[in-house]
Amino acid sequence: MALNVHQLHIFYTVAERGSFSAAAQTLHMTQPAVTMQVQALEERFGTKLLNRTTKKLELTEAGYRLLPQARKAVELMRDTDVLMIKFIENLKGRLQFAASLTIGEYVLPRLLGSFLRRFPEVSVDMKVMNTTEIIEAVAHQGLDFGIIEAPCDVPGFDTEPVMNDELMLVTPTNHPFASRTEVTLAEVIAEPLVLREKGSGTRQIMEEELLNHGVTEEQLRVVSEFGSTGAVKSAVEAGLGLSIISMWTIKHEIALGLLKPVKISGVSFRRQFFAVRLQSSLLPIPAAALLHDLRELSHEQ
Structure with missing residues (x-):
């Protein structure tokens, strides 16, 4: 029997997630199906790869030796998906992901329009939430990935920059x-400022x-703080003060002549947006294609 790459992916996911149930959630499979595939891999090699106890799952010596090979197989499959995405002509499926507030409300709706016009048979389910909620949803609620405003260092997750952004006065x-x-x-510094809340x-x-x-923060004349970018923009329009916010969020107001971005001499508020996903996951092709488009857009900026 030839070595089954899909089984290697399942084994790797079980080892990374630490349980058959968590792996099943990540893989969008039933738990019995995950167990059956790992057992089939064990039968092929004629040895146990995992010790199953009531408390936890542990790799055997053979499992430890197989794990880096399984990881390489998963990485090869990811690289292959990225290589082939540029040739996609017809795409179907469902995109399930999450984005933080600024990205979800102002950035992605514009970009998703062109993506969905290219691939009209793809449907989108995008949730808008904070970074902590996104990590939880990707880990335990079956979302494909999340897009956040700062890198995160969470065990079991991969983080990669996918888009550029710049804040402007x-x-x-x-x-x-x-x-x-x-x-x-x-x-x-001499002007009154209306800003997003601390921690954003x-x-x-x-x-x-x-x-x-x-x-320092104490040197700023902060007259108001708001929990949403929309409220900040309305406050600036009303003359309450100036603000420093993402260029992505004010394109509409600039076009209507309601707000004006102005450069601060010698100061650059550049940042990146990051995609987060489980290390053990293989993204569905629609998800991989969207992230590819976001990276390409970032390179064009």
């Missing part, structure tokens, strides 16, 4: 700054970059 169009292409950091990815990037230029 934003003013109402009747503000004196709106007639200029560039202002100084000292001028910005946008606020974190802003504070870190300002600190690099010797500006």
Whole structure:
């Protein structure tokens, strides 16, 4: 019997997730089906690969030796998917993933439009949630991947940059700054600011970059904080103050002449968006194709 790459993937997933039930969830299979495939692999090699106890699952010596080979097989399958995506003409299936607030509300809806026009038989189920919820959903609720605003270091997860973003100072169009292409950091500090709440990815990037230029949070004139980018934009439009937010979020307002982005001299609020997925997972082709498109878009920027 020839070695079954699918069985190697199942074995690798069981070993990484630590149980047959968790592996079944990741693989979108039933638990008995996962058990049967691992048993078939054990029969092929004539040895036990896993010791099953009531408390936990442990690799045998043979299982430890097989694990890196199984990992290589999974990586080869991923690389093959990436290689072949550029040749896809017809794509069907369901995309199930999650995105953090800024990405889910402002970035992906625009990008998904062109993707779905190319592949009209693909359906999308996108959940908008915070990073902690995304990690939980990918790990335990069967989502294919998540897109978040900062890298995460969670055991069992792979994180890769997929898109670029830049935060910009934003003013109402009747503000004196709106007639200029560039202002100084000292001028910005003197202005009232309306910002995203502390702990948000946008606020974190802003504070870190300002600190690099010797500006602490206490030096800022923060007059209001909001839990959503939409509220921040409305506050800026109403003249409550200026803000520093993602360029992705203000494209509509710029087109309507409601807001104006202005560069701060010598300051760059650049960041990346990251895709997170389980190390043991093989993405469905629709998911792999979407991530490929996001990477390509990032390279064009």
